[in-house]
Amino acid sequence: MANDASFVEFQRVQKSYDGEILVVKDLNLSMPKGEFLTMLGPSGSGKTTCLMMLAGFETATHGEILLDGSPINNIPPHKRGIGMVFQNYALFPHMTVAENLSFPLEVRKMGKSDREAKVKRALDMVQMGEFGGRRPAQLSGGQQQRIALARALVFEPELVLMDEPLGALDKQLREHMQFEITNLAHDLGITTVYVTHDQTEALTMSDRVAVFDDGRIQQLAPPDTLYEEPENSFVAQFIGENNTLEGVLKSVNGDECVVTLDSGEEIDAKPVNVSQPGERTKVSIRPERVEFNKDRLHADAHTLKATVQEFIYMGDIFRFRLRVAGRDDFIVKTRNAPDAVRLKPGEEIEIGWLPKDCRALDA
Amino acid sequence: MLAADGTPLKKSLARALRMQKIRALLLIAPLLVFVLVTFLAPIADMLFRSVENQIVRDTLPQTVSRLSAWDSDEEELPPEEVFEAFYVDMVLAREQKLHTRLGTRLNYEKTGLSSLFRKSGRGIGRFDTDVYTDALVDADPSWEEGATWEDLFSNAGVRSALPFTASTWDRWSAVLGADGKNSSEEDIEDFIVTALYTEVSKGQGAGVDARVDQAASAFAGIEPISIRSQFADIDEDWADPEVWRTIHTYAPPYIDGYFLNSIDMQKTPDGIEQRPENQRIYLMLFGRTMFMSLVITFSCILLGYPVAWILANLPMRTANLLMILVLLPFWTSLLVRTSAWKVMLQQQGVINDVLVWLGMVADDGRLVMINNQTGTIIAMTHILLPFMILPLYSVMQTIPPSYLRAAKSLGATNWTAFWRVYFPQSVPGIGAGSILVFILSIGYYITPEIVGGTTGVFISNRIAYHISSSLNWGLAAALGTILLAVVLILYWAYDRIVGIDNVKLGG
Numbered sequence: 100m101a102n103d104a105s106f107v108e109f110q111r112v113q114k115s116y117d118g119e120i121l122v123v124k125d126l127n128l129s130m131p132k133g134e135f136l137t138m139l140g141p142s143g144s145g146k147t148t149c150l151m152m153l154a155g156f157e158t159a160t161h162g163e164i165l166l167d168g169s170p171i172n173n174i175p176p177h178k179r180g181i182g183m184v185f186q187n188y189a190l191f192p193h194m195t196v197a198e199n200l201s202f203p204l205e206v207r208k209m210g211k212s213d214r215e216a217k218v219k220r221a222l223d224m225v226q227m228g229e230f231g232g233r234r235p236a237q238l239s240g241g242q243q244q245r246i247a248l249a250r251a252l253v254f255e256p257e258l259v260l261m262d263e264p265l266g267a268l269d270k271q272l273r274e275h276m277q278f279e280i281t282n283l284a285h286d287l288g289i290t291t292v293y294v295t296h297d298q299t300e301a302l303t304m305s306d307r308v309a310v311f312d313d314g315r316i317q318q319l320a321p322p323d324t325l326y327e328e329p330e331n332s333f334v335a336q337f338i339g340e341n342n343t344l345e346g347v348l349k350s351v352n353g354d355e356c357v358v359t360l361d362s363g364e365e366i367d368a369k370p371v372n373v374s375q376p377g378e379r380t381k382v383s384i385r386p387e388r389v390e391f392n393k394d395r396l397h398a399d400a401h402t403l404k405a406t407v408q409e410f411i412y413m414g415d416i417f418r419f420r421l422r423v424a425g426r427d428d429f430i431v432k433t434r435n436a437p438d439a440v441r442l443k444p445g446e447e448i449e450i451g452w453l454p455k456d457c458r459a460l461d462a
Numbered sequence: 463m464l465a466a467d468g469t470p471l472k473k474s475l476a477r478a479l480r481m482q483k484i485r486a487l488l489l490i491a492p493l494l495v496f497v498l499v500t501f502l503a504p505i506a507d508m509l510f511r512s513v514e515n516q517i518v519r520d521t522l523p524q525t526v527s528r529l530s531a532w533d534s535d536e537e538e539l540p541p542e543e544v545f546e547a548f549y550v551d552m553v554l555a556r557e558q559k560l561h562t563r564l565g566t567r568l569n570y571e572k573t574g575l576s577s578l579f580r581k582s583g584r585g586i587g588r589f590d591t592d593v594y595t596d597a598l599v600d601a602d603p604s605w606e607e608g609a610t611w612e613d614l615f616s617n618a619g620v621r622s623a624l625p626f627t628a629s630t631w632d633r634w635s636a637v638l639g640a641d642g643k644n645s646s647e648e649d650i651e652d653f654i655v656t657a658l659y660t661e662v663s664k665g666q667g668a669g670v671d672a673r674v675d676q677a678a679s680a681f682a683g684i685e686p687i688s689i690r691s692q693f694a695d696i697d698e699d700w701a702d703p704e705v706w707r708t709i710h711t712y713a714p715p716y717i718d719g720y721f722l723n724s725i726d727m728q729k730t731p732d733g734i735e736q737r738p739e740n741q742r743i744y745l746m747l748f749g750r751t752m753f754m755s756l757v758i759t760f761s762c763i764l765l766g767y768p769v770a771w772i773l774a775n776l777p778m779r780t781a782n783l784l785m786i787l788v789l790l791p792f793w794t795s796l797l798v799r800t801s802a803w804k805v806m807l808q809q810q811g812v813i814n815d816v817l818v819w820l821g822m823v824a825d826d827g828r829l830v831m832i833n834n835q836t837g838t839i840i841a842m843t844h845i846l847l848p849f850m851i852l853p854l855y856s857v858m859q860t861i862p863p864s865y866l867r868a869a870k871s872l873g874a875t876n877w878t879a880f881w882r883v884y885f886p887q888s889v890p891g892i893g894a895g896s897i898l899v900f901i902l903s904i905g906y907y908i909t910p911e912i913v914g915g916t917t918g919v920f921i922s923n924r925i926a927y928h929i930s931s932s933l934n935w936g937l938a939a940a941l942g943t944i945l946l947a948v949v950l951i952l953y954w955a956y957d958r959i960v961g962i963d964n965v966k967l968g969g
Contacts, residue, residue, distance in 0.1 A: 156867055176870040177879075189868035193886045202882070203872035254873065 105165070106132040106290050107153065107258060112162035114148050122148050124314035126162070130292070132257070135284050137293045139301040140311030141337070149311075150260050150294050155179050166258065177206075182251035182259040182289075186266055188243045190235035196222070196246050197231035203254040221253040224283070241272045248280065252287065259284070261293045265300065277304050298338050302326065310334050327385075331372060332460040335383040342386060342429050348378045348459060355454045357401070358382055362424040366401045367454040372461050379462035386418075386432040388456035391440075391448050402451040405429065407442045417441065423450065509946070512939035515717045518709065521564045522551040524626070526713040534710045539703055545689040546660050549586070550630050553653040556583045557637050570934050571719065572708040578699050585696035590687050591652040594659045601680035605650065612646040614673055623667035624674070630657040656689070720940035744924070744941065748948075751921045754839060755903040759850075761843040762899045763892060766850035770891070773851070774858035788851050796845065800912045803841040807832040807913070833915025841913045842903055849902060850895035857891030893960050901949055921945060 107130040114123040123145040130136050138146035151157040152164060155176030163170050171179055190199050197218050204214040222228045225245035235243055244264060251259055261280070265273045281304045284291045295301055301308045302322040309319045310333075318325060318334045329335035336343065346360035348370070356370040358380055366382065373380045390396055391405075408427060409420040416432050419442055423429040431450065433439050442448065463471035519526050524547035532540045555561040565579025598605040611631055614620055621628040631654060635645040659681055661667065667674040693700035711729050712719060719729060726742040727734050736742070769788065773781045791799060806812050809828045817823040831837055861884060869879035907922040914923070921941060928938035956962065 154867075154871055156870075175876075176867070177873050177875055179871075180873065181871060183868065183871035185864045185868055187862065187864060189862070189864040191865060191869075191883050191887075202869070202874070206872065206874045206878055250872065260871075 104131045105129040106134075106167055107292070108163075108165040109149070109153075110163040110165065112149075112152065112159045112164060114145070114152060114157065115160050121160075121314055123152075123159075126314075126316065128309065128316065128319065130290060132290055133285075133288050135281065135291045135293065135304060135306045137295060137301040137305040137308045138311055139295060139298060139308050139337075142296060144311040145314040146294050146309075146311040147262060150262055150292060153292060154181055154183055154260055180254075180256050180258075182254065182256035184247050184251045184259070184261040184264040186263045188235070188247035188264075190243055190246055190250070192235055194234075195231065196227070196233050196235065196238070199235065199246065200231075200250050200253050203250065207254060217253055221249040224252070225249045225279075240268050241276065244268060244276055245279075248283070252283070252289070256289070258290045258292070261291065263295050264293075265295075265297075273300070280304065302338070310337060312337070328371075329383065329458065329460070332381045332383060332462070335381075335458065335460060340386050340430060340432075342384050342389070342423075344382050344384075344424055344426070344429075345462065346380060346382065348373050348376050348380050350376055356459055358459055360424045364401075364403055364424055366403065366457065367452075368457040368459040369455050371458045373459050380459045381462050382457050382459045384452055384457045386430040389431045389450050389452055391431070391442075391450045393449065393451065396451045396453070400451050400454075402449040405448050405450045407444050407446045407448065409444055410442060421448075421450070508935075508939050509943050510939070511936050512720045512943050513716045513718065514936070515712060515719070516715050517564055517567050518713050519715050521555050521560050522548065522709070522713075524548075524629070525551045525709070529706070529710050529713060532706070532710065534703075534707045537703060539690065539701060540706050542688065542690055543660070544706075545693060546656070547626075548693070549589070549591075549689050550626075550653050550657055552582060552586050553651070554630075554633055554637055556586060558640075566933070568708060568712060570723075570937065571712055572705065574699065575705065575708065578697055578705070582693070582696050582700070589652065589689075589692045591656045591689075591692075593684060593687065594655045594681065595650065595652050597680050597684050598655055598658075598677060601676060605655075605677070607646075608644075608648045608650060609646040610673070611650060611654070614671065617671055619670045620667060620674060623670045624658065624661045627654070627657040627661050630654055656687075659684075659686075720936040721944070723937055724940040724944050744921070747919075747921045747924055748944070750835075751904055751945075752948075754835060754842075754918075754920070755900050757839055758842050758846060758903045759896050759900045761839065762847050762850035763896065765843065766847055766854055766895065767888075767892070770851050770854035770858050773855050774861070775863070785855070788848055791845065791848060796908055797912075799845060800841055800909045803837070803844070803913055804832060807837055807840065832913050833918065835914075835918045837913040837915070838910045838918035838920075841909050842906060845909060846899045846902055849898045853894035853898065854888065854891040857894070858888055861887045889960070893956070897953070897956060900952070904949060905945060 107128070109126045109128040112123060112126040113121055115121050126145075126149060138149060140146045148157060152159050153166075155171070155174065159172060164172060166179065166181075190196075191202070194202065200218040200221055201214050204217055209217075218231065219228065222231055225248055227242060227245050227249065230238065230242065230246070235246065238246065247264065251261075264280070265276050268276060277300055280293075293301075293304065302325070305322055307319060307321050308325050310317045310325065312333050317337075318330045320328075320330075325334065326339055329338060332343070335341050344358075344360055344366070346358045346366075349357045349359045349365065351370055351374060354369060356368050356373075358366050358368050360366060368380075368382045393402065396402070403423050405421040405423045407419055408422050411418040411420070415435055417435060417439060419431045419433075420427070421429040421431060465471050465474040467474075525544060528544045528547045529540055532544060552561060555564065561579050561583045562576070565576040568579070569576035595606075604610045612635075615628050615631050631645075634651070634654060638645045638648060658677060662674060662678045663681055663686065665678075668678060669675065690701075699705055722728055722734060724744050726737045726745045728737050773784055773788070776784065804811075808814070809830065809832075811832070813831065814823065814828045818825050818828065823829060831840065865883050865887070866879050869883040870876070874882065904920075905922050906920060907926055910918055910920045911923050911926070914920070922945070925938045925941045925945075928934045928941070953962075
């Protein structure tokens with residue numbers, strides 16, 4: 100029965116468009132009420148299909164989608180009561196802003212005075228109170244975005260879906276809107292499913308992020324877990340910047356292991372989804388967790404020789420491209436602190452890291 | 463504002479753009495000339511014919527000028543001098559074979575005038591006016607020679623004293639000259655002598671010239687001949703004031719008679735009034751043309767909208783394939799398609815045969831679907847359908863499917879989503895298609911001609927009839943002008959109500 104822990108639930112959902120290829124393979128997902136969940140993934144990973152199935156515009160080939168405990172597979176979209184914000188806003192161009200907002204209330208046969216009050220409240224909520232009489236074409240992209248949001252919220256749905264709603268905005272506006280959307284969602288206590296391919300957006304806005312690839316959820320976790328503890332190499336690569344080194348697991352000792360790289364050098368790592376010595380592995384280490392100050396490492400920690408290839412000044416951070424273990428694309432980032440070292444191209448250094456920051460993942 | 467070199471900015475901008483403008487003009491020049499010469503000029507000329515009426519004045523100049531003094535409201539014939547002028551005009555017209563054309567023209571206004579003029583052309587040579595000539599030649603045989611008259615009218619005093627005779631002589635010389643003949647070498651004709659008689663017998667020109675006085679004395683004893691009764695002898699219709707009223711009414715060079723005719727009105731001595739009921743046809747035809755064009759336009763919307771919707775929502779490849787099927791009719795001749803409908807719809811045709819075979823219609827109760835309005839509507843809807851589908855399709859293509867989804871996600875049923883969100887956005891396409899189909903069908907000719915019978919023909923068929931059969935081009939032009947005006951008014955009304963910038967043919 101209905102419980103707050105699984106307000107939206109996907110149970111073994113599969114979807115195929117052509118009967119040959121599964122776009123969504125065995126999707127299981129459970130969302131508590133009030134959560135802001137982001138579906139993140141490259142294009143073609145099945146995230147938008149999942150959203151469309153939830154909205155009712157696509158039917159699941161197999162499996163059950165539950166909303167508030169009851170299956171909605173056979174409920175047409177207009178009876179699901181789910182608010183939705185579309186990629187290009189889909190504001191009706193022949194109606195004014197107020198008419199757009201009034202539309203969902205009209206089809207719900209709401210009285211005129213109620214409608215006007217709700218429209219006004221929704222417009223005020225997105226700080227667009229004075230724009231009710233305008234046509235969508237007379238608004239800027241950011242204003243249209245707000246109206247689309249207000250329209251999805253005006254009939255007070257408990258669940259709101261957003262399909263890459265910020266894709267068409269410029270960077271500054273996008274960051275501002277990310278903030279506004281999250282605040283609004285939390286203030287109103289609505290459950291939100293947000294689809295994007297922008298990982299920054301996913302990390303900054305969400306309570307939890309579902310990383311999609313190849314029709315499956317690769318990892319479902321809060322942003323910090325996702326970033327710091329990726330469970331497989333796809334997630335590690337997809338989220339944030341990442342250095343990958345390939346090798347073979349040499350020995351495992353509880354939470355730590357030693358990996359022999361293909362270049363013959365040995366490093367410390369934390370085994371995540373490898374356990375047997377001799378298994379091939381990809382180790383993943385974030386650029387900002389690499390140390391070149393040996394004092395901060397264990398005395399017996401393994402280090403690697405590195406040659407500085409390039410120094411990139413980025414203002415708040417420094418970025419170095421190093422040649423490590425036969426590869427030219429090893430990135431290290433340091434904060435532009437007063438005591439920060441500026442390495443010059445050609446300099447030879449030694450780098451290392453804490454074993455827990457270096458995750459040995461599937462190959 | 464000044465440019466960098468001190469010339470006004472506007473001026474240097476104009477100079478910079480001049481080359482561009484000249485180039486653009488040169489690029490469109492061939493088409494522009496082509497359109498002007500083959501399209502706009504003929505149309506303007508044709509439309510001009512709806513008011514143009516030079517023929518009466520050109521053929522009967524003297525009659526028209528003398529008739530203007532006649533009070534056409536009286537139940538009386540015009541005075542004798544009008545008949546005298548008419549005699550001269552008719553003889554000259556007959557020499558140039560213009561009288562039959564005038565008869566045809568006036569026959570549009572009053573039936574019977576064509577044969578009256580034809581008959582009079584034959585009879586006019588047998589007038590008794592030869593007594594004047596005989597009397598004159600008896601007095602002096604040189605009167606028979608053209609040279610004598612030539613001489614006489616080279617005298618300016620004679621010319622001003624006898625203006626009617628002088629102008630008659632001049633016109634006669636011109637007519638002969640056009641034939642390569644010289645009037646001074648020809649024998650004199652009775653009508654010129656008659657003209658001289660009418661003036662000299664009134665004492666005009668007395669004392670101006672010896673020859674005029676000689677003519678006056680030669681004419682002195684002759685009993686005057688009534689030209690009026692001479693005409694009445696040819697045909698008693700000439701004694702009917704109605705005939706003269708018609709000539710009087712249609713004497714001006716520009717008239718509104720064709721337009722009145724086009725709306726079933728006519729000019730009478732009492733002013734403008736409706737034609738008798740059995741002669742009214744054009745208003746009914748205009749009404750029918752409008753009504754059927756509207757029906758055809760609505761049928762096209764009804765049939766075309768779902769097709770355009772499907773096309774717009776299919777994947778590109780399939781849509782293109784189906785679009786070829788929509789355009790397929792354009793690959794066959796209009797005549798073939800219309801004839802095909804004839805085969806399909808006639809009483810012994812395919813559809814009736816199938817219905818009879820299925821037992822849905824009794825053999826003696828076969829449906830009449832052709833040579834009436836039904837036939838015209840069916841065939842024209844089929845033929846004009848692509849003109850509806852194409853603009854609808856191109857407009858619908860630009861409506862993203864996300865609008866419908868948005869509407870549904872907001873709680874609208876399929877129908878509400880369509881009606882409140884999709885349909886309003888497709889209105890520009892309906893508008894464009896409707897204008898196209900309506901304007902095309904309002905002037906359609908071939909299809910109603912073939913499948914329309916008598917009850918399914920349009921005003922355009924009547925125009926074609928007047929252009930090619932009755933040769934009443936003036937009336938055809940007036941009907942065409944009214945049709946053009948109606949289209950322009952509808953276009954204007956559409957612009958006021960819907961807005962012409964809401965019409966999209968593509969993109």
